[in-house]
Amino acid sequence: MTLPIVPPFQAIALSRRAHQLQSAGRSVLHMQFGQPSAGAPQAALAAARSAMSGGQMGYWSSDSLRARLARHYAETYGLEIDPARIILVGGASAGLTLAFSLLFPQGSSVALTRPGYGPYRNGLAALRLVAQEIPSGPEVGFQLTAAALAATEPTPAGVILASPANPTGTMVTREELAAIAAICCGRGIQLISDEIYHGLSYGPKAHCALEVDPDAIVVNSFSKYYCMPGWRLGWLVVPERLADLFDAAAGNLFLTPAALSQHAALAAMDAQEELDGHLVTYAANRRTLIRGLEAVGITRIAPPDGAFYIYADVGHLTQDSMAFCLQLLEDMGLAIAPGIDFDPDHGKQTIRFSFAVSEAQCTDAVSRFHQWLQAR
Numbered sequence: 001m002t003l004p005i006v007p008p009f010q011a012i013a014l015s016r017r018a019h020q021l022q023s024a025g026r027s028v029l030h031m032q033f034g035q036p037s038a039g040a041p042q043a044a045l046a047a048a049r050s051a052m053s054g055g056q057m058g059y060w061s062s063d064s065l066r067a068r069l070a071r072h073y074a075e076t077y078g079l080e081i082d083p084a085r086i087i088l089v090g091g092a093s094a095g096l097t098l099a100f101s102l103l104f105p106q107g108s109s110v111a112l113t114r115p116g117y118g119p120y121r122n123g124l125a126a127l128r129l130v131a132q133e134i135p136s137g138p139e140v141g142f143q144l145t146a147a148a149l150a151a152t153e154p155t156p157a158g159v160i161l162a163s164p165a166n167p168t169g170t171m172v173t174r175e176e177l178a179a180i181a182a183i184c185c186g187r188g189i190q191l192i193s194d195e196i197y198h199g200l201s202y203g204p205k206a207h208c209a210l211e212v213d214p215d216a217i218v219v220n221s222f223s224k225y226y227c228m229p230g231w232r233l234g235w236l237v238v239p240e241r242l243a244d245l246f247d248a249a250a251g252n253l254f255l256t257p258a259a260l261s262q263h264a265a266l267a268a269m270d271a272q273e274e275l276d277g278h279l280v281t282y283a284a285n286r287r288t289l290i291r292g293l294e295a296v297g298i299t300r301i302a303p304p305d306g307a308f309y310i311y312a313d314v315g316h317l318t319q320d321s322m323a324f325c326l327q328l329l330e331d332m333g334l335a336i337a338p339g340i341d342f343d344p345d346h347g348k349q350t351i352r353f354s355f356a357v358s359e360a361q362c363t364d365a366v367s368r369f370h371q372w373l374q375a376r
């Protein structure tokens with residue numbers, strides 16, 4: 001049997017080196033992963049401590065958390081969601097794995113934009129599915145458009161969309177989302193909406209795909225807005241007709257998500273004031289980075305509407321983004337992600353900064369980057 005070819009996530013190799021340097025005593029700024037440097041909200045930590053002392057740590061899938069998430073959909077998007085449609089999983093990654101493997105027969109194609117989150121493409125390959133890439137440029141904010149999806153041939157079995165997106169932070173409008181949903185409905189394409197960066201926008205709020213497509217599969221997690229990436233907890237919202245299937249598959253494949261994380265996440269959902277405070281920091285970092293990059297002539301970026309990324313074209317400086325990022329790390333202790341993780345082709349000349357760090361760290365990063373470019 002032929003084994004699938006699964007390219008590695010390059011930022012992981014770079015991060016390993018960053019940690020080696022740090023262990024050797026170097027000062028390293030970590031902007032390589034989409035990982036908030038602020039930890040879980042205080043209330044989440046308190047709930048976790050209390051759960052540990054209470055010994056409630058068996059296999060468990062929290063009804064209270066599902067009900068709280070359903071309330072979140074009502075309050076945030078005006079959507080009424082039956083908690084039975086919410087499937088708790090070990091992060092958006094597990095949710096994507098479940099959705100890809102259940103919805104699409106082996107060998108089918110799933111459309112996605114290039115650039116896009118690398119593990120979509122590589123994860124599809126691991127599951128013996130085919131990533132049908134839709135090249136997307138700065139003129140459309142590197143986003144999926146209804147027109148591009150309508151023109152995609154042959155008709156893919158599914159399409160995955162993230163708004164705000166990784167690596168660009170750009171968003172689609174509600175009108176475009178509705179137009180995309182209409183194309184999906186007309187062509188029989190299953191829409192998967194990765195809403196992991198919801199709650200993190202610098203202008204208009206993001207819209208849930210369920211506002212325009214009741215049949216969409218929604219993926220989300222506690223890793224980004226809630227600052228709990230290592231707690232490995234996420235969820236899916238699936239149509240009622242698929243709820244039993246997803247629930248049974250999740251139970252068989254994963255049993256339950258981590259009990260400790262579920263206790264903490266329930267408390268995190270009421271920590272909005274603390275969490276919105278991080279958004280103020282990210283907004284300041286966004287400005288600092290955009291200005292800092294402009295000052296050194298890096299202007300080919302799509303200003304992010306949300307998330308915490310800047311994806312920049314540095315084609316005038318390198319044709320090998322991995323070597324560029326590794327050298328920057330060795331010389332200045334600044335870790336950023338090479339564009340090849342998001343676009344194997346054009347990504348050779350792009351880089352991605354994650355600005356989910358403190359304002360002081362962001363200013364330090366800009367200064368190290370400037371010094372490095374001047375010395376080159």
Ligand SMILES: Cc1ncc(COP(=O)(O)O)c(C=O)c1O
Nearest residue numbers: 034091092093117166221223234
């Ligand atoms: C767009 C997108 N989807 C999914 C994930 C995976 O998130 P999780 O930590 O919830 O597995 C990430 C992580 O960076 C992401 O950027």
